[in-house]
Amino acid sequence: MPADAKPRALLPVRPILLLAVSFLSLLLIYAYSSFSPPPPSSGAATLALPAAVAVPLLPPSPPNPHIRMRRGAAFRSYDDYLRHQLNKTLDPRLRRVWATRDWRRKVDAFARLFDSLRADGLLSDASRALCVGARLGQEVAALRLVGVRRAVGIDLAPAPPLVVRGDFHAQPFPDDAFDFEFSNVFDHALYPDRFAAEIERTLRPGGVAVLHVAVHRRGDKYSANDLLDVHGLLGLFRRSEVVRVSKVDAFGLDTEVILRKKGSP
Template identity: 60%
Template sequence: MKNTNQTKLIILKPFLLIFLSISIVFLFIVSFQSPHRNTIFVPPLKRPLPPYPPGELRIRPGFGSYDMYIQHQLDKTLNQKLREVWTTRDWERKIQVFSRFFTDLKQMNLLYNDSKALCIGARVGQEVVALQRIGVSDSVGIDLVPYPPLVVTGDFHNHPFGNETFDFEFSNVFDHALYPSRFVGEIERTLKPGGICVLHVALSTKSDKYSANDLSGVGPLVELFKDSEVVHVRSVDGFGLDTEVVFRKNKKQKKMKKRH
């Protein structure tokens, strides 16, 4: 009889082990489905995080008058060696890079073929050509020195255009503005309600010797755009500029002063 019981025990032992294993697995699964599994304590933040790097905007010293500032900018714009490079070696390369930037903006529904577009500080107009190549034919640039027919004469502190003229404005020369609030004010004045402004700026690197200001965060830009909202901020590689900031002008606007 004893041998019989031992034989039964030997036969049942594997089944008991299998049953025990299945039970453990079942209990483990049930424990993960328990309501207590979802009650994870998340401590609240002590303060809301700022949506954009606050940064600083510093105007560079050394400009005794506005005429001195303009002459400083012209020293670069009229530099014959630079203009030769812009119109030969750098011509096609820059057009291709700008075309990629603008194509991205079209895919994000921020730029359209029928947009009336302005490029601020366009030098010899590679940005304008890039817009035209991707189908935005109604495009023009402004700079202190014209480059017909792509670029007309214009000071970005005082645009030669009426109120609410453009659907889209682009600039990569914000760092050259001696009066950033006036620079932005002219953009908002000449943009139509709902219009888009795209700025390429340098936040992590210092701009060149012709710059009039240094920007270290997006925060100051957000404060300067009084009648616009931020659409997006992203990193770019744009000829020494590392950040793209896009604003959309509010559709409901305060009454603007008529341009004389």
């Protein structure tokens, strides 16, 4: 450098790194939200989806002494109920948490769960699996991580490539479509009987459903029902037999219910 040349002002290294990390984080979130489902050749699950089924506002589910429907869950129309649920699903702050801080923690926890179910013979690599109410798809990511490649989730708001649009009161799938279904959103069901009936309809005979629920514990403001006793849930699955009911510690939920649809596989 010539003696009379003035040195260039240099930015401190730390601010540059912080700016780079912030930019990369925004880029990853954008890429995730706009990502399209991979083509069939990639080996990921591919399912043909029929048009969404509209569900009118129906009479309340039959009274059940073990399930308390929320007084605040009275809606003028089914669209009002859907909008209420989407307020949580599409909340930008929650979606950032689910996609970043919570992502790896939940994927790892679900992977341990699914590995234990595989060890018990309730799930296999060949299983066609559905996660009901999957939000951004941590459960689906965990299933694929442990080798269950034909796994997909449904939620009111899609999150490609893991979660497609679907209503658990009227699943957009044909009868007997899945070998395995998982859900931890029973408390969000406005029609608990229809929630259960749709799982049984889309499970093949011999298929397994795993549900994580909270018993005697009030959910958040988006919950449509409170489960007072596990028998309230078991009684809804008229075409299934109980495999196991056990205590778990699963992100605020305390009971795991495993059911098998009656009939030969």
